[in-house]
Amino acid sequence: MYDPASPFAQARAPGAEPKAAFALKRLRRAVIECELRPNAECSEPELAARFGLGRAAVRTALTTLAAEGLVTVEPRRGWRVAPVTGALVGDVIRARKAVEPGLADLRLPPDAAARLTALTRMGVALQGREDHQALVTLRSADRQILDQLAARAGGLVGHWLDQAWNQADRIAAFFDLAGRHHRPIGREPLIGALAAGDANTARGEIAAAIAAFQEFATDALFSLPSSLDVAGKGSGRRRRQTGPETTAPQARPHRPTQQGA
Template identity: 80%
Template sequence: MYDHSSPFAQARAPGAEPKAAFALKRLRRAVIECELRPGTDCSEPDLAQRFGLGRAAVRTSLVTLAAEGLVAVEPRRGWRVAPVTGALIGDVIRARTAIEPGLAEIRLPHDTAAGLTALTRMGAALHGRDDRQALVTLRAADRQILDQLAARAGGLVGRWLDEAWNQADRIAAFFDLAGRHHQPVGREPLIAALAAGDAAAARSEIAAALTAFQDFATAALLSLPSSLDVAGVEDGRRRRQTGPATARGTRPDRSQRQGDIT
């Protein structure tokens, strides 16, 4: 997803903020962007060395990421990056469907709407391009727009939206590995509806964006190549129980990969 070369990337050097806060941002980004592949095991010492972070900061960050559903503790084994499965995709879609329509009640001031419109028009110029930098910039611009809307929702709703969108970004990044690239829908009609106070039109735009993401994720999941099936929970268990040779020779069928996405 986001990378250091994107004009929208805002990561700062360790000296610019507390080390623990920097460690959390860095590890969260590594998980969301699939720099740490879904379903893989990792240890605190390895993460500290790989990212140049302190052990204490890594441990604290992993506890926070576990609460966000991005990693899970593996007793006596360390940590495991949460796999991307049909069940996860279904959960994310249901969560977004339950929460995001509430954004339709937001009323955007004129200056805020103008700024977001400029941002979405910048992204619109990148639609249809398949190079990585264009995709990174387009997704980052879209996430900036969503983050500003979530900030206006505030409180728990804003936090829930942030966590749901982080998972959605991770799902999109995971499917990038398989050559299936999700491009966000244009947000200009949504911004116009919010600026005009047209909640019905805003809800319609939100629903259309959710449907587009669900359609993409469903099709991408069903076409998942066997080389990425290692991200599944059951495959990870097979690898630990029977060794890598058995796991490589086993591929879940379509119903197993889809899970309860619908």
């Protein structure tokens, strides 16, 4: 899941950084964690009041989130959180297949490998637990590992991976609402391969993680309850929905493509 402690998005109190930067991190987290539900309409005054943010900061943040594909502008109506659809799942998988294998060429020094291995031990401690909080904790640790690898890659690669993983985290959070929880695979073999300079094994581990996410998301799409489907068949009636009670309108999901990088 989205991790506020990641090196790409470390949220602090509003007084510790510019208000616009804080607003961006807070609203991005709300979208990724589905606090603002997919397909929900929202207005700048509503968001400013709900999250205790300034209107100008909210407007600037929403413009950035639109560029990241997390929200869309609704002319004369406000903003809409981007829906979770089969097309989005397919795009995220294709993006991950295209960019993520490049991490296999990293070489981890012993101190970095030790820090990342310590994060993987959380999975061992939570082994056998299927409660939602345990899975959220596992996903947070997994994201911290990935963020540290992306930070080593740096540049555009790190930026692209951050955006792809944000969308993957949002997909996982959306399916949490339907009781379908993504459990990431263990990363210890990947870390060991990167520490040893074994790029082929590292690429295999990365491919296995992407394939596991693809299988989960595809199965979850086809088992959504009618109250939590992915886009609108519907009535044509639009509601302004930003609260936790919101459900996304219905649509027929379709499988993401199997196309690789």
